[in-house]
Amino acid sequence: MNVPPIGFIGAGQMATALAKGFIGSGLVDPKKVVASDSYDMARRSFTQQTKAEAKERNADVVNQSTIIILAVKPQVLPGVLTEIEPLITGNHLIVSICAGVPLSAISAGLKGKGRLIRVMPNTPCLVGQGAMAYSMGQNTTTNDGLLIQTLLQTIGLVYQVPEKSLDAVTGLSGSGPAFVYMVIEAMADGGVREGLPRPIATALAAQCVLGSASMVLKTGEHPGLLKDKVCSPAGTTIEGVAALERNGVRNAFIQAVHAATVRSQELGGKK
Numbered sequence: 368m369n370v371p372p373i374g375f376i377g378a379g380q381m382a383t384a385l386a387k388g389f390i391g392s393g394l395v396d397p398k399k400v401v402a403s404d405s406y407d408m409a410r411r412s413f414t415q416q417t418k419a420e421a422k423e424r425n426a427d428v429v430n431q432s433t434i435i436i437l438a439v440k441p442q443v444l445p446g447v448l449t450e451i452e453p454l455i456t457g458n459h460l461i462v463s464i465c466a467g468v469p470l471s472a473i474s475a476g477l478k479g480k481g482r483l484i485r486v487m488p489n490t491p492c493l494v495g496q497g498a499m500a501y502s503m504g505q506n507t508t509t510n511d512g513l514l515i516q517t518l519l520q521t522i523g524l525v526y527q528v529p530e531k532s533l534d535a536v537t538g539l540s541g542s543g544p545a546f547v548y549m550v551i552e553a554m555a556d557g558g559v560r561e562g563l564p565r566p567i568a569t570a571l572a573a574q575c576v577l578g579s580a581s582m583v584l585k586t587g588e589h590p591g592l593l594k595d596k597v598c599s600p601a602g603t604t605i606e607g608v609a610a611l612e613r614n615g616v617r618n619a620f621i622q623a624v625h626a627a628t629v630r631s632q633e634l635g636g637k638k
């Protein structure tokens with residue numbers, strides 16, 4: 368695939384993770400990647416980790432890139448859009464990873480210029496294990512979607528969804544890592560309570576989540592069926608499962624995703 372020059376506005380954690388994924392996969396030459404950041408340390412760290420150039424001026428990135436990835440915090444985005452808008456042409460594919468910012472706000476900030484895609488990443492993108500979804504915005508082509516899908520797949524699992532579904536994606540995979548960290552912590556507490564040293568308990572709990580997640584993704588089997596296969600009649604695991612059901616664990620997770628989705632809708636001004 369012939370990937371056009373990519374520019375990141377903001378050279379922080381997420382920009383670095385994305386650039387590392389794109390370059391590490393061999394899809395993109397570091398010479399075709401550039402970032403801008405107001406913060407000198409961020410620029411140096413970006414270049415050190417990716418071997419790609421980092422500049423001070425956002426305008427330089429816009430002028431030398433075709434794909435522009437908006438990777439600043441949402442609160443500084445309006446100022447960035449005002450700054451780069453005069454430089455945007457129909458040739459630019461603008462990809463926003465800013466949490467909670469709707470395509471309509473980006474389009475308004477850029478006065479309807481450029482082709483737009485909005486991505487909802489999550490923190491495991493930082494270790495190449497993200498769960499993401501993206502939505503196509505104004506003027507985009509099937510090819511733009513394919514290109515972004517291919518690039519994002521270098522740092523995790525990606526689905527295309529309509530923009531109205533991005534609040535649910537935020538509630539599930541955006542907020543999900545915090546829910547899973549709580550599960551790991553609680554399982555480790557259980558292990559410690561039963562006499563295991565804390566570091567061993569935490570490592571076993573985390574690996575258990577990683578391994579079980581891999582089983583779901585690699586076998587394609589329904590998680591309920593995989594659970595059934597671990598539960599032997601009158602065995603230990605079914606006792607644990609019954610204890611979880613008594614304490615409403617399933618409902619707790621459904622409610623957690625719902626609460627986070629509603630909050631995302633509220634922050635986006637939809638409720």
Ligand SMILES: NC(=O)c1ccc[n+]([C@@H]2O[C@H](COP(=O)([O-])OP(=O)(O)OC[C@H]3O[C@@H](n4cnc5c(N)ncnc54)[C@H](OP(=O)(O)O)[C@@H]3O)[C@@H](O)[C@H]2O)c1
Pocket residue numbers: 376377378379380381382403404405406409425437438439440441443446447464465466487488489490491493
């Ligand atoms: N980190 C995650 O796991 C995650 C998950 C989902 C979504 N996101 C989204 O990804 C975006 C980036 O997050 P991040 O964690 O990578 O943030 P970050 O590490 O803080 O990176 C943002 C960088 O942009 C710089 N910056 C600020 N104003 C700028 C400007 N006007 N022009 C150019 N650069 C500017 C910041 O410098 P200063 O520090 O000097 O301000 C900082 O170095 C956010 O919108 C966030 O919502 C992140």
